[in-house]
Amino acid sequence: MATINFFLKYKKDPTAVYVRFKHGRKFDITKSTHKLISPKDWSGTKKAPHPRDENLKKLAISLKKLEKEIETSFNDTDISNIDSEWLETVIKKHNKDHSFKSDEGNKTVNDSIVENIQHLIDTAAVRPNSKGTLGLSTSRVNSYKNLLRIIKEYQGKKRLKVKDVDIQFGRKFLSWMLNRKKYAESYALKKIDDLKTVCREAQVNGLEVSTQLPKVKGGKSKNKYILYLTPEELKKIEETEFEQAYLLNAKKWLLLGCHIGQRVSDLLEITEENFVTRNGLEVIELKQKKTGSLATIPILPKTREIIAGGLPTKISSQNFNKYIKLVCKEAQINQYIEGSLIPKEEGKKTSNTEKRKVEGQYQKWKLITSHICRRTFATNNYGVIPTPLLMKITAHSTERMFLNYIGKNSFDYAEMMANLYKEQK
Known part of the structure; x- marks a missing residue:
């Protein structure tokens, strides 16, 4: 008599449920069912999901049905055709509704948003990136991991599908992130964009998506607070003496960064x-690092002055962020x-997912972060250095992106035109 058992092979969360088919000494076949579950929701004793919610109950029912289908197929199939391919065919037939064959081989992925996000994360190493090579960056993978966590919380006991992502879904999801979770607008919109990427990937793999998907609202929000150091403030920093060597070193990095306009990952x-x-x-x-493009920055007199005594010593981005606040x-x-x-809050520890920014009036030095270097360079040199040249150094691909970055609008254009006219007269 054939025995059919389900089990978990790995401890990662989520992980696939495997099935083992055994009949006498001749047949002992193990295959993935391509069903995902959290290990904490699996009963090793009962070899089935804990029936804690509707999704787990549905999974338990699905596995029971698969067990019956394997048993029936075995009885109806010639003994010479019983092998691993036969079992894989039975599983695929069982999963045929809303599934696709991934680029990992035999793995099939169904139409749930959660599983498609996980598939994108699992295949990150072989995906093309903006540099024209393979492998998504760590920050990009982490962004999808955050989306996975958010979607799991948002769907609760429901099972959201990629085809559910339409205009109405986008609005409700965005509203939940902004009003319930208190995420920043820029972060919430980025999660919408990440979700659309997941859905487009699912569509390429043959899954059904909403015809409204291209119209779902994402994109970047306009910068609300444009923080940079004015030439007067840079002069104050330059003239301030520091006894501590680490602050003197941070000051040098800060001034250099504000005069060459590079991201901290490249600057340091x-x-x-x-x-x-x-x-x-x-x-x-x-x-x-981010774009893979080559930046060539002329060494101007002020840059030579800053590094006259040699380049500042190596420093981590975390310490740079901390020390430049003290410098300012x-x-x-x-x-x-x-x-x-x-x-x-004194004495209270919060996880990264619980941290939320609070808007208000603050002393400027408290708001200083490493990003101020690039924005200071771009803002102070706008209208002085031709914009296309500035964009080459700051690595903005479009003028619209560049102007949004430094917070310029149509009135600024008009003001520049008026000033140029006055100078010509």
């Missing part, structure tokens, strides 16, 4: 090797401005 990696001479012109040449505090960059901060 600069060494003497990045300083080269091309056709008699001294430049800083580096390959930007010592330099009395302390006027109150509009911004948002995560409030610190």
Whole structure:
């Protein structure tokens, strides 16, 4: 008599449910059912899901049906055709509604949003990236992991499908993230974009998606707070003396960053090797980590002045973020401005998922982060250096993105035109 048992092979969350078919000594076949479950929801004793909610009950029923189908198929199939391919065919037939064959081989993925997000995460290493190579970045994978966590919380006991993502779904999901979870608008819109990417990927794999998917509202929000250091503030920082070596070093990195306009991931990696001479012109040449593009920045007199005593010493991005706040505090960059901060409560620890920024009036030094280098460079040089040249250095692909980044609008254009006209007269 044939025995059919279900079990979990791995401890990762979620993990696939496996089935083992055994008949006498001749047949002992194990295959994945392509059904996902959290290990904490599985009973090893009963070899079935704990019936804690409707989804788990449905999974238990589905596995029972699969067991019957395997048994029936075995009785109806010639003994010479009983092998691993036969069992895989029975499983595929059972899962034929709303499933597709992934690029991992025999694995099938159904139409649930959760499973399709997980599939994208699982195949991240072989996906093309913006640099033209394979492998999504760690930050990109983490972004999908956060989406997975959010969707699981949002759906609760329901089982949301990729075809459910239409305009109405987008509005409700966005409203839930903004009003219930208190996520920042930019973060919530980014999660909508990530979800649309997951759905488009599912569509490529043959799953049904809503015809309204392209119209679901995502995108970037307009920068609410444009934070940068003015030339006067940079001068105050430059003239402030520091006794502590680590603050003096951070000050040097900050000033250098504000004058060459690079992301902190590229700025803090600069060494003497990045300083080269091309056709008699001294430049800083580096390959930007995020875009993979080559940036060539001319070494201007102020840059030479900052590094006259040599480059600042190596520092982590975490310490850079922490120390430049202290640098700006010592330099009395302390006027109150509009911004948002995560409030610190004494004696209370919060996870990253619980942290929320609170808008209000804060001393400017408290709002300083490493991102201020690139934005300071872009803002202070807008209208001084031609915009296409600025964009080459800051690595913005469109002028619209660049202007949104520094918070410029049509009135700024009009004001610039008026000023140029006055200068010409």
